[in-house]
Amino acid sequence: MYLQRFKEWPILIKIISISIISVTFITLIIFLYFMPIIEQKIIKEKKKSVKNVIDIAYSLFTEYHNRAINGELSLENAKSRLMQRIKNMRYDGKEYLWINDMKLIMIMHPIMPELDGTGLSEYKDPNGKCLFREAVEVCGRRGGGFVDYMWPKPGEEKPVPKVSYVKLYEPWGWVIGTGIYIDDVKKDVANLRFYMLSGTIILTLVTISLAVGIGTGITRPLRKVINGLQDIASGKGGTDLSKRIAITSIDEIGMLSTEFNTLMESINSLSVFKKVIEEEDSLEEVYQRLGEVFTQKLGIVRCFIYQVVNPENTMRPVYPSAFDHAEMLCNRIILDDGELCKARRTGHLITSATFPAICRQFTTQDGLVHYCLPAIVGGATAAVVQIVFEKPAAPADEKVIEAKVFKVEQYITESLPVIETKRLMGSLRDMALIDPLTGLHNRRYLQEYTEKIVSGILRRDKTVGLIMCDLDYFKQVNDTYGHDAGDAVLKQTSSTIRQCVRKSDIVIRFGGEEFLVVLLDITEGDSIQVAEKIRLRIQQLNIKLPDGSLRKTISLGISEFPADADAFWNCIKFADVALYRAKDEGRNRSVRFTSDMWKEDQV
Secondary structure (H helix, E strand, O other): OOOOHHHHHHHHHHHHHHHHHHHHHHHHHHHHHHHHHHHHHHHHHHHHHHHHHHHEEEEEEHHHHHHHHHOOHHHHHHHHHHHHHHOOOOEOEEEOOOOEEOEEEEEEEEOOOHOOOOOOOOOOOOOOOHHHHHHHHHHHHHOEEOOOOOOOOOOOOOEEEEEEEEEEEOOEEEEEEEEEEEHHHHHHHHHHHHHHHHHHHHHHHHHHHHHHHHHHHHHHHHHHHHHHHHHHHHHOOOOOOOOOOOHHHHHHHOOOOOHHHHHHHHHHHHHHHHHHHHHHHHHHHHHHHHHHHHHHHHHEEEEEEEEEOOOOOOEEEEOOOOHHHHOOOOOOHHOOHHOOOOHHHHHEEEOOOOHHHHHHHHOOOOOOOEEEEEEEEEEEEEEEEEEEEEEOOOOHHHHHHHHHHHHHHHHHHHHHHHHHHHHHHHHHHHHHOOOOOOOOOHEEEEHHHHHHHHHHHHHOOOOOEEEEEEEEEEEHHHHHHHHHHHHHHHHHHHHHHHHHOOOEEEEEEEEOOOEEEEEEEEOOHHHHHHHHHHHHHHOOEEEEOEEEEOOOEEEEEEEEOOOOOOOHHHHHHHHHHHHHHHHHOOOOOEEOOOHHHHHHHHH
């Protein structure tokens, strides 16, 4: 059998051949052109993430340096606290940060403490590279940069290739660094290649199957035409010459083109949507965009999005933005206990279309059908999207609903990488605003959100109560029982203060044994009652220590904004002045700031 010329091949064979050639060509382009680009992109993004971690940690240097300059901490205490925070920082499960100085002395290494305080000038990796010397040289020339060398992973002894980013904090002459292991990156690339190969095989099989299906769909109506023409040409008796054979192949090709255009439009819409949400500032704005697409683009009238808040395991409505709890179609108890939400708990679609009353928390069952779709990030539910329709009256209505649900699933899937990234960045940012010992907000949090708090209070024409709290004779606890006991006192004190105020109020560890309570939206004078409540609860608190227990008292200074001053931070200063008055008057008391405690020339 000789090889026929291409134009003589059957249409089905032509389509299959073209499909195979196309898949082969695409595969070659992917593996020979795009894969190297993707690999470089992965390495670049890994390096970028490492640099971002260093930049976040670098901000802590500035914070503690400023605290030392302001006299809040001694320089040595500031450095010690900073080292402890850096030592405890972890990301990606196991990665850590270290600090050395420009004189090649190791300041702090979390997994190799034996290096602390030792000289690193001659410290070499198995290839003979003086890695710390090179890191210092890079910082000396450019202030920071990447260094490659050999280093063992945590818990392992064998050194492996590693790339680290180092950065100089010039005021202290300290170099902070962290890195990525090249073999981890290679594993990611190998996994990507495996998935690409698997996808290519699947694509090949699917493409050939589609080619057979499309070819058959085209050749079947053509065969009917040919058979009809053969009947006429054969001159069979009784042939009805008025009989016509409908030629449908062009119409089917037109329908196929229409469906293809619809698919491309859908893909393009998803791509544009993803680019838009990637540029949003916050996770809440991503959820707003998602809800707007469902309601405005897909025409879903009833749509609610609930964000899962960890570790409290609560659920917070994030769409619509002006959320009225009266509009909820679910029992409000799910907001306090996320485990009661079936979609959040199971991690898969929950719909009353398959089984009526499938979720007992959906309180409005008559005439409605609901679909609750979880957004799964990192194996856990990050949010739940609830869409509600009128019960379909006909099969056509069911198909319309199914199509909309499918679109919703596509948009959710497309949003997951962005949601994961926004959550990670939010977590890293929150780490810088939380006091690690007590879990309360720190002073930096107050500095960042002061403008927002003040503008909201002035807009609502309300009052902010400011209570400055300071444990009495706290230094004696550290001197008598040790710093572990002091930490226990601070933890239990912060917990007690938190219990004495509302969830909407803010409790801040202002420094050392000093706490600031910010009471939002109160009536003038309410802060005095809250301060007394805190004082009495602390006085009655039996603080448990490893070797027993003790009792402490607390002194409190009170001021109110804007009643005491037009400037928010002046009111904080006035609360501090009132606190010192409470100390002077014998401690264990609450003192409300009055104008005679502060003279104009003191400002």
